[in-house]
Amino acid sequence: MLLYIYIIIQASAIIGFEVAALWQRRSRLRQLQRATLSDSYIRQIIKMLFSEECCDLYPAADTPIRHMALAEAMNTILSHTYGTNTTIIRELTRRYRLDTFLLNRIRWSRGPRRIHILILMSAIPSHTATTHLLQQHLRSRHSYTRTAALIALLATDPSKAIATIASLRFDLTPLDIARIITLLRRGILPIAYEPLLRSTNRNLRMLGLAIVRNFGIEIADKQLQNIISTATDADIVHESIYTLSSLGRPLGRAKVRERLSAMTPRRRKQLCRHLTQAGYSLSALRCIFSPHETIYSESIIKSYKRDLVCSTSHNIS
Amino acid sequence: MLHFAQYIVATFLFIISAGAILRALRITRATRRQRQLLTDLAGSYCSLGVAGCSILCSQIKELDHIISLLSTEYDRYEVIVVLDSNLYPESFNQILHHFKMILVNTPDVTELANTHIRSLYRSRLRCFRKLIVIDQGYISLYDDLNAATTLASYDYVIPLATTYTLRSTAIDNIITTLSERDNSGIDLIESSVDGCVIFHRDAIVEAGGFSYHIKHKIARNKRLSINFPLLCINHTTPPTIYICATISATLFIGICYIVFDYKIAIISILTAIIIVVAAQYTARSIDQESSRDTTLWYIFNPRWFFCR
Numbered sequence: 080m081l082l083y084i085y086i087i088i089q090a091s092a093i094i095g096f097e098v099a100a101l102w103q104r105r106s107r108l109r110q111l112q113r114a115t116l117s118d119s120y121i122r123q124i125i126k127m128l129f130s131e132e133c134c135d136l137y138p139a140a141d142t143p144i145r146h147m148a149l150a151e152a153m154n155t156i157l158s159h160t161y162g163t164n165t166t167i168i169r170e171l172t173r174r175y176r177l178d179t180f181l182l183n184r185i186r187w188s189r190g191p192r193r194i195h196i197l198i199l200m201s202a203i204p205s206h207t208a209t210t211h212l213l214q215q216h217l218r219s220r221h222s223y224t225r226t227a228a229l230i231a232l233l234a235t236d237p238s239k240a241i242a243t244i245a246s247l248r249f250d251l252t253p254l255d256i257a258r259i260i261t262l263l264r265r266g267i268l269p270i271a272y273e274p275l276l277r278s279t280n281r282n283l284r285m286l287g288l289a290i291v292r293n294f295g296i297e298i299a300d301k302q303l304q305n306i307i308s309t310a311t312d313a314d315i316v317h318e319s320i321y322t323l324s325s326l327g328r329p330l331g332r333a334k335v336r337e338r339l340s341a342m343t344p345r346r347r348k349q350l351c352r353h354l355t356q357a358g359y360s361l362s363a364l365r366c367i368f369s370p371h372e373t374i375y376s377e378s379i380i381k382s383y384k385r386d387l388v389c390s391t392s393h394n395i396s
Numbered sequence: 397m398l399h400f401a402q403y404i405v406a407t408f409l410f411i412i413s414a415g416a417i418l419r420a421l422r423i424t425r426a427t428r429r430q431r432q433l434l435t436d437l438a439g440s441y442c443s444l445g446v447a448g449c450s451i452l453c454s455q456i457k458e459l460d461h462i463i464s465l466l467s468t469e470y471d472r473y474e475v476i477v478v479l480d481s482n483l484y485p486e487s488f489n490q491i492l493h494h495f496k497m498i499l500v501n502t503p504d505v506t507e508l509a510n511t512h513i514r515s516l517y518r519s520r521l522r523c524f525r526k527l528i529v530i531d532q533g534y535i536s537l538y539d540d541l542n543a544a545t546t547l548a549s550y551d552y553v554i555p556l557a558t559t560y561t562l563r564s565t566a567i568d569n570i571i572t573t574l575s576e577r578d579n580s581g582i583d584l585i586e587s588s589v590d591g592c593v594i595f596h597r598d599a600i601v602e603a604g605g606f607s608y609h610i611k612h613k614i615a616r617n618k619r620l621s622i623n624f625p626l627l628c629i630n631h632t633t634p635p636t637i638y639i640c641a642t643i644s645a646t647l648f649i650g651i652c653y654i655v656f657d658y659k660i661a662i663i664s665i666l667t668a669i670i671i672v673v674a675a676q677y678t679a680r681s682i683d684q685e686s687s688r689d690t691t692l693w694y695i696f697n698p699r700w701f702f703c704r
Contacts, residue, residue: 081403082659085410089666092417096673103680190425191432198436222576223429227436253447253575258437321446345598349551352597353446356549378503379549382516385500 109144116148117155124156124171128163133170140175143184147199150177154202162266169204177203182212197227201234201262209235217247226255230262237268241275244282251282256289263290276302284315292322300328308334317342320350324357331366339367347372355379402656409663413670420674423589424681426623430569437572447574448472448550449567449594454540455479455558457487459494465556466527468567474526476547478540481514481531488531495519495527508542508605516547542605545597552585554594554626555606562592566626570594573622583618584611589682592626625682637692 116138123136140149153168172178181203184196197216200209213235216228229247233240244251244259251259262268275287276299284306291299303326306319316338323330330339339347351368355376364373449472451465456477465475481488491497497517517529532543541555552574556562563569573585583599586592593611600606603613645668653661675694683690 082406082657082663085406085663086659086666089410089413089663089670092413093666093669093673096417096420096670096677100677100680103677191428195432195436223433254437254572257575325446348598352549352551356448375507379547381501382503382547383500383518385498 113148117152120149120152127167133167146180150199154199157202172203194223194227197231200231230258240268245280260293288318288322292325297326307338406663409667413667416671416674420678422623423678427682430624449552450548450550451475452541452544452553452555453477454537457484470567476528476544478530478544480534496521507601508546538606545600552594553597561628582620584614585620587626588621589625590627
């Protein structure tokens with residue numbers, strides 16, 4: 080009996096794989112079709128943005144594939160432009176009921192497809208009724224789903240961005256912060272760095288440090304020094320030191336050196352390597368690290384140059 | 397006794413099929429997720445923080461191979477090529493000429509012993525600024541990797557031998573993996589698909605350099621396994637492998653039929669079919685096509701689900 084069960088399960092697995100392979104081929108064809116449609120929609124929307132006049136799309140987005148193609152086209156345009164006039168995007172969303180379509184799709188999709196639709200939601204102007212659904216996905220066990228829902232939520236309601244991030248129950252990873260910075264670069268989130276750096280919330284502080292690093296805000300030097308001196312979270316101190324180094328600011332002050340001496344030897348070595356890569360001079364590194372720790376930096380800095388040996392006796396002859 | 401042995405063999409074959417199926421599903425799921433993530437992240441790499449990696453290449457002479465390693469969107473990485481100019485003088489000069497390399501100072505002190513660097517070259521061209529060429533007499537692969545490690549500037553190193561090529565999205569995948577969780581305690585990242593290993597530079601130095609047993613020197617709690625591929629499969633499997641595999645499978649099925657029962661023979665045939673179909677499905681999910689070579693590679697690569 081057991082052997083027959085094994086045979087049936089194995090035969091089902093083989094049939095399952097073949098069906099999955101057929102499904103894969105079909106979905107690849109659908110993806111190609113959607114990509115072609117999406118290209119056509121991108122061209123039409125760009126023409127509308129230039130002429131500042133909204134017209135009907137051809138072909139009309141009245142099937143699920145065309146809806147998805149239109150959503151992807153809008154996402155592509157908004158990802159690659161800054162300060163786009165969203166009136167036409169809003170009109171197209173209303174005309175083809177794109178937000179309703181995506182909300183329905185989220186309910187029935189799982190895994191990467193759900194994450195993809197959540198990302199598309201961040202590009203589609205939608206009404207605030209979606210906020211409740213997106214907040215449900217913020218509590219998902221899956222980290223990617225949570226991040227995608229966060230991005231969509233921030234894009235839907237940018238005025239509450241800081242409150243949303245402050246209320247998160249999970250720590251933002253560097254990947255999550257990179258995606259929020261992308262929204263900032265697109266001009267969607269009106270966030271200033273100063274209140275973030277002053278905040279006691281870990282996520283807000285990490286975001287503030289990332290903004291300073293990515294936008295090269297040199298006037299934040301004093302605030303960074305304050306954070307290094309007073310912060311209790313080791314990750315915040317670590318991130319602040321790296322942010323200060325990315326601005327090319329001196330790290331030889333007493334408070335900074337005190338914090339650096341509390342780091343583990345491996346972290347100090349990593350920082351020394353990072354500062355060498357960032358272009359700090361040997362004398363600047365010697366102010367912070369011991370001579371033993373700077374041996375490696377010395378050899379790396381030396382390897383960027385070539386000594387021109389000039390023998391005086393040869394010159395005379 | 398024979399009846400009992402029959403059940404043991406059947407269960408063993410069933411476990412092998414289950415392992416093959418789970419492996420295929422796991423790899424497919426991870427690959428699809430990474431592909432989706434990279435598409436969504438396009439244009440955000442500069443904001444990903446300070447993680448960086450150095451690609452260490454030993455005796456790689458082909459220009460195309462080096463150019464393919466240099467063409468990545470992420471900027472915090474470098475390629476260090478170790479080549480013996482006495483063994484391959486023409487290839488060495490070709491590389492120096494093509495990438496406009498200039499001779500620079502060699503390091504006086506190195507963190508690892510057994511490095512005999514003769515000379516060091518860096519590129520003058522902005523687009524090839526991330527390339528370093530080391531001229532060192534070839535003794536072994538490990539000596540080459542040790543020499544490259546002493547000059548690596550980033551925290552993570554990826555050793556590459558001559559026969560392996562990194563996929564075009566490998567660096568992006570590694571950096572997103574490092575950025576999506578707090579990986580401060582990770583010393584080794586290993587792909588369970590193709591066996592590509594990424595080490596933390598300081599872990600190599602603490603272990604005294606690369607060696608055959610380097611992985612055993614890294615604690616298990618400092619290892620991370622990933623389920624998507626990083627290397628390209630570009631070897632052609634010799635025909636003898638097909639013949640040996642077919643003959644072995646046929647013999648095994650024949651023995652099962654003679655010793656046990658037709659049911660065990662059917663289970664062994666179905667197990668063989670599942671292994672092949674799962675390998676084909678994996679290859680198609682990763683590369684969107686499956687050839688005989690890639691299918692055989694996924695079958696014979698000893699990275700099964702329960703041997704981690």
